[in-house]
Amino acid sequence: DAGVIQSPRHEVTEMGQEVTLRCKPISGHNSLFWYRQTMMRGLELLIYFNNNVPIDDSGMPEDRFSAKMPNASFSTLKIQPSEPRDSAVYFCASSPGQYLAEKLFFGSGTQLSVL
Amino acid sequence: KQEVTQIPAALSVPEGENLVLNCSFTDSAIYNLQWFRQDPGKGLTSLLLIQSSQREQTSGRLNASLDKSSGRSTLYIAASQPGDSATYLCAVGDQTGANNLFFGTGTRLTVIP
Secondary structure (H helix, E strand, O other), X not given: OOOOEEEOOEEEEOOOOOEEEEEEOOOOOOEEEXXXXXXXXXXXXXXXXXXXXXXXXXXXXXXXXXXXXXXXXXXXXXXXXXXXXXXXXXXXXXXXXXXXXXXOEEOOOEEEEEO | OOOEEOOOOEEEEEOOOOEEEEEEEOOOOEEEEEEEEEOOOOOEEEEEXXXXXXXXXXEOOEEXXXXXXXXXXXXXXXXXXXXXXXXXXXXXXXXXXXXXXXXXXXXXXXXXX
């Protein structure tokens, strides 16, 4: 298996632009998670899905962030409009289990820079 | 809210040394505890997962222990190698609904050849 695949690896955009991050989880995994990592705040859970249904989005910073999982093999995280404080590494992870605290498999991340 | 602390933030050791990384957490009612490795510019790789009913897990040169009563876990790395250089993070699974995972800020390990 190729593991969790994220695209793009790097994204540089200007403030106010829309940004879409993509994730393909490991085939057969039931749960998908979006994390954000910064030096100041470490790893933060943004949202997670179980069987394509959003279970907990309490970590989404504000309405500018939205996430979808239209099918078991694809998810997007969208930021509109983007702001410089959104600059971070965004990770997608998947898990074969139902709960967040199961073994997680992470993608390589998307490094987002908002100028 | 569960708070997870990892000390030290950075550690340098010569190749071949055995070493211990520490993780402490404030609420002992946990679901499980995981140790991850993160290489620069990469995602996290799960190394070991200890269920709340277990005391330790081993994989190769790695051994992770869990003491819930004292709120501590250690990751023991035997005969360290330069390839072990990375940031190591622990993450505690919350027992309430098993749907919260709290990460520490990590220990950056450098193994000097």
